[in-house]
Amino acid sequence: MSETAARTLARMFERMSEVIEAEKDHLSELDGAVGDGDHGITMSIGFKAVTSALAGLDLDEASLSDVMSTAASGFLDAVGASTGPLYATGFRRAARVLTGRDRLDLAACRDMLTAIAEGIRERGKAQRGDKTMLDVWLPAAEAATAAVAHNLSKQDFWKAVETAAENGAAATATMIATKGRAARLRERSLGHPDPGAASAALLIKTIASLQF
Amino acid sequence: MSETAARTLARMFERMSEVIEAEKDHLSELDGAVGDGDHGITMSIGFKAVTSALAGLDLDEASLSDVMSTAASGFLDAVGASTGPLYATGFRRAARVLTGRDRLDLAACRDMLTAIAEGIRERGKAQRGDKTMLDVWLPAAEAATAAVAHNLSKQDFWKAVETAAENGAAATATMIATKGRAARLRERSLGHPDPGAASAALLIKTIASLQF
Amino acid sequence: MKKLINDPSTVVRDMLEGVVALSPSAVLLADENVVIRSGLPESGARKVAVLSGGGSGHEPAHAGYVGGGMLTAAVAGDVFTSPSTDAVLAGIRASAGPAGALVIVKNYTGDRLNFGLAAELARAEGIPVEIVVVADDVALKDTVPAERRRGIAGTLLVHKLAGAAAEQGLSLEEVARIARSAAENLSSMGISLGSCTLPSVGKPGYVLGEQEIEVGLGIHGEQGVRRMSIASADELTALVLQTIEADGKLKRDDRVVLLVNGLGSTPPMELSIVARSAVAYLEGMGVTVERAWAGTFLSALDMPGFSLSVMHVDDKALAFVDAPTGAGAWPRGG
Amino acid sequence: MKKLINDPSTVVRDMLEGVVALSPSAVLLADENVVIRSGLPESGARKVAVLSGGGSGHEPAHAGYVGGGMLTAAVAGDVFTSPSTDAVLAGIRASAGPAGALVIVKNYTGDRLNFGLAAELARAEGIPVEIVVVADDVALKDTVPAERRRGIAGTLLVHKLAGAAAEQGLSLEEVARIARSAAENLSSMGISLGSCTLPSVGKPGYVLGEQEIEVGLGIHGEQGVRRMSIASADELTALVLQTIEADGKLKRDDRVVLLVNGLGSTPPMELSIVARSAVAYLEGMGVTVERAWAGTFLSALDMPGFSLSVMHVDDKALAFVDAPTGAGAWPRGG
Numbered sequence A, B: 001m002s003e004t005a006a007r008t009l010a011r012m013f014e015r016m017s018e019v020i021e022a023e024k025d026h027l028s029e030l031d032g033a034v035g036d037g038d039h040g041i042t043m044s045i046g047f048k049a050v051t052s053a054l055a056g057l058d059l060d061e062a063s064l065s066d067v068m069s070t071a072a073s074g075f076l077d078a079v080g081a082s083t084g085p086l087y088a089t090g091f092r093r094a095a096r097v098l099t100g101r102d103r104l105d106l107a108a109c110r111d112m113l114t115a116i117a118e119g120i121r122e123r124g125k126a127q128r129g130d131k132t133m134l135d136v137w138l139p140a141a142e143a144a145t146a147a148v149a150h151n152l153s154k155q156d157f158w159k160a161v162e163t164a165a166e167n168g169a170a171a172t173a174t175m176i177a178t179k180g181r182a183a184r185l186r187e188r189s190l191g192h193p194d195p196g197a198a199s200a201a202l203l204i205k206t207i208a209s210l211q212f
Numbered sequence C, D: 001m002k003k004l005i006n007d008p009s010t011v012v013r014d015m016l017e018g019v020v021a022l023s024p025s026a027v028l029l030a031d032e033n034v035v036i037r038s039g040l041p042e043s044g045a046r047k048v049a050v051l052s053g054g055g056s057g058h059e060p061a062h063a064g065y066v067g068g069g070m071l072t073a074a075v076a077g078d079v080f081t082s083p084s085t086d087a088v089l090a091g092i093r094a095s096a097g098p099a100g101a102l103v104i105v106k107n108y109t110g111d112r113l114n115f116g117l118a119a120e121l122a123r124a125e126g127i128p129v130e131i132v133v134v135a136d137d138v139a140l141k142d143t144v145p146a147e148r149r150r151g152i153a154g155t156l157l158v159h160k161l162a163g164a165a166a167e168q169g170l171s172l173e174e175v176a177r178i179a180r181s182a183a184e185n186l187s188s189m190g191i192s193l194g195s196c197t198l199p200s201v202g203k204p205g206y207v208l209g210e211q212e213i214e215v216g217l218g219i220h221g222e223q224g225v226r227r228m229s230i231a232s233a234d235e236l237t238a239l240v241l242q243t244i245e246a247d248g249k250l251k252r253d254d255r256v257v258l259l260v261n262g263l264g265s266t267p268p269m270e271l272s273i274v275a276r277s278a279v280a281y282l283e284g285m286g287v288t289v290e291r292a293w294a295g296t297f298l299s300a301l302d303m304p305g306f307s308l309s310v311m312h313v314d315d316k317a318l319a320f321v322d323a324p325t326g327a328g329a330w331p332r333g334g
């Protein structure tokens, strides 16, 4: 059982990397409007580093937690953009919460999403409404928590998570940035979605599509 | 008698300053073709400094030598172009050769011209044909020496000196500069008269016109 | 773009190799863009390590300040890009021992996050680490809250004080306290006469008019508070110092040190003229200028312009300022 | 023209006032643009004075090199104009005693004449004076005879050796001999990426194309040997060092010190990259680089570009190079 779950999680990162690759230019464009235009590049470098780190892992022996902490270290090889330490921290927290677990059931997925969101919050010291990726990860984690509490089906669980993420990303267009580079522009960031939120929604959509 | 001679010599410097002032732009233009375009300015500053230094001198008490050495010091106040130390040295040598003399006869004029030429040669280490002011002062001094040797009249003396100066200045247009800033241009200086030679010819013409 | 480089993609490594080739006091790690003070004793015998760094393009910061009595290590990112957490961690590991490390960070999100995470990872490995964030730029004082001010050239005064304190053998806690107090006593602001050109981009970030200057811009060419016409050195200097004054950081009888910084392509003649204006202004308002330096200390690639940094000092701080250092880019005299 | 100045007509005085305001080791004469080392003993107790100077616009040369162990006085003319004989004489009088003065002159007619006449006048007053002319620019080696080569950035190595020798209390004759030997062992050459703008003129002396550079130009923007397209730092460095080699001044097993000089607006990042190239080239040809520095040491106003200076040294010369100095602009380390 442990084998399969670790492989599944590794596949999740591969798919994430593919999606980011496909949306790379679009993400950089979004960052061009409010930041320094490199978000597609930094995410691409980050997830490539993750998949190549995972390629070095013996997935027959590795635990879920091993996969997550390998992904975290891989992300740290990324060029020093804001996203590097944010996702690395998120993945580290997820590795911690997955320790000793060998099944990717809905409770594990809820805990994983929550750990990532908390890790990003802790590292970046941002709050909801600050126009960052947190405006996607937080509502997604909350939707997952509510879905488990209401005993939703797997399909409905992932539907709820994905919708929360998409709504969160869309909402950033109406926010004024107060964190990261976009913060220097303040009002000028109004009307533009946050690139980090957009990529976060893509990642969550990818996880949802795997229907663990 | 000493009074009159000193006054005459001081008047010579005044007239020189006036002539330089009138030809200032033209001299700078000549320098623009082969040098750094400031020869009119440096000569103007130099001779203004000379006349203002002489204004501080009691001409009823001063000797010919006093006038010359005051002119020399005055010239040293000039901005630091090549001409400053060249003329200052020339005038110092002239002051020395006029020491103890109180008449501006033709022998004194010959010695004065020769001393100026020698001072310039000594200071600048240039030779005839190097395309400098020396190509005017040297032939002028030689013409004066020959004129005295041949016992020429005052009028013929000054005619000979003036002609030698003018020919010397004209000849610099056919020379390649080897001294001063124009030397860096070498062949490119061919065809252009030397500004320092042109101003030297103007100065000698001014002396000649006074017919001491 | 005309730049004295080999390849836009190797500027950082080439530059660091040049820095260490010229500096007997620093070595470059083989696999990371980290410059370390040479001749460090073995881990157990080390004093508190003082680290700094950030994106490249700010030379001589930060590698130029590596040396006894100043930085123990400098971590260099790509041009105008924070170094990775890994690189920072490698720097901490290579330079710090049980006495710990003080990490001095300019207030940019990427730097705060990467240096912050590296510090946390180092702590998990048993190395005590303290972080000091420098946010000395007063230009945006009416635009952003104090904690979001940028870190600019004054940062190297924090390096100096922390490095001198560490060299004295003080504890990490003490060194951190001294660095924090330096950061709090510090105000800076810049004025640019033009933009800068990233080697990888090849053209300037923006173009100013023939007579136009940008007041209060950041060291990556970020927007300032306004554009205006070029004015005299006296006027521009007064403008900067008045902003610091209005921020409540400068008044009669203060004792300060002054840093006149060139942004990358400002000739020494102009920096001396600005320095004259700044000293005269400060002395005119009754401030004592204890030390003053002019030079290119923390640049923004090839940007023309200057910044002024003013730090309040007492006798103790001055002693740290005056303490000897082997860092190649720290100026003489003052 | 955007420059950090007050008035084109006061740049020199303003600049010098700035230099001495920042340098505890130098004072400015009230009525001449002459900077003198502070705290000189009374005339009879003075060591040999070492003077230099020339037109302004070459900052930090020459005032920045005034200080113990380097220059005793620096005489500044207007921008790119030799100082007057009077000013030089004032400098000699103020700095020299019976032990005499060594005057170091870059090889320009105006400088040679004014410094030369001042030396003569000083001698007439009883002050022993020796003159050393520096003509280190090899760029025009195939165009002008050796004695007409220009003096450029290497000059400050002559300042350093002469200053260190004087500080040791050596006689004028000895100090002059050491300076002359330094000048003879010295080769320099520059490459510019653009022109410079005189404050009083307000526009650049010439304009280079987008990709064009000028090889071998002088420090007042005088013509070089040729224009070519920008090339890599490695290539440009090789070009300069090959010219010095071809002049017979560089060969396997030589021991040299290396000065990488910015011409006024070259950012430190680029100078470090050039330094890396130069050290690698020299070491690659079997030359030992005993010391090396990069910085803006002798500029041409706001000209972008660099020059390299190479001086042959033996142990004695190296000891003078390494001797301590209080001159603010002399670099650390090396």
Ligand SMILES: Nc1ncnc2c1ncn2[C@@H]1O[C@H](COP(=O)(O)OP(=O)(O)O)[C@@H](O)[C@H]1O
Pocket (backbone or CB within 6 Å): A031, A035, A036, A037, A038, A039, A040, A042, A043, A080, A081, A082, A083, A086, A120, A123, A124, A125, A126, A131, A132, A133, A134, A179, A180, A181, A194, A195, A196, A197, C109, C110
């Ligand atoms: N403090 C923060 N907390 C959470 N997310 C942040 C924070 N600062 C920035 N971000 C996210 O990072 C994104 C930018 O990432 P990226 O462009 O890769 O890095 P950089 O800003 O360093 O160029 C922003 O769009 C935002 O979503």
Ligand SMILES: Nc1ncnc2c1ncn2[C@@H]1O[C@H](COP(=O)(O)OP(=O)(O)O)[C@@H](O)[C@H]1O
Pocket (backbone or CB within 6 Å): B031, B035, B036, B037, B038, B039, B040, B042, B043, B080, B081, B082, B083, B086, B120, B123, B124, B125, B126, B131, B132, B133, B134, B179, B180, B181, B194, B195, B196, B197, D109, D110
């Ligand atoms: N070594 C020298 N000997 C004699 N005259 C010289 C020498 N060098 C330059 N000159 C003269 O000086 C003139 C230039 O003077 P000026 O333009 O006033 O000074 P600068 O060359 O310093 O700008 C030249 O035209 C030449 O006649």
Ligand SMILES: [Mg+2]
Pocket (backbone or CB within 6 Å): A031, A035, A036, A037, A038, A039, A081
């Ligand atoms: Mg970005």
Ligand SMILES: [Mg+2]
Pocket (backbone or CB within 6 Å): A036, A038, A081, A082, C081
């Ligand atoms: Mg970025």
Ligand SMILES: [Mg+2]
Pocket (backbone or CB within 6 Å): B031, B035, B036, B037, B038, B039, B081, B181
């Ligand atoms: Mg001229």
Ligand SMILES: [Mg+2]
Pocket (backbone or CB within 6 Å): B036, B038, B081, B082, D081
């Ligand atoms: Mg001139």
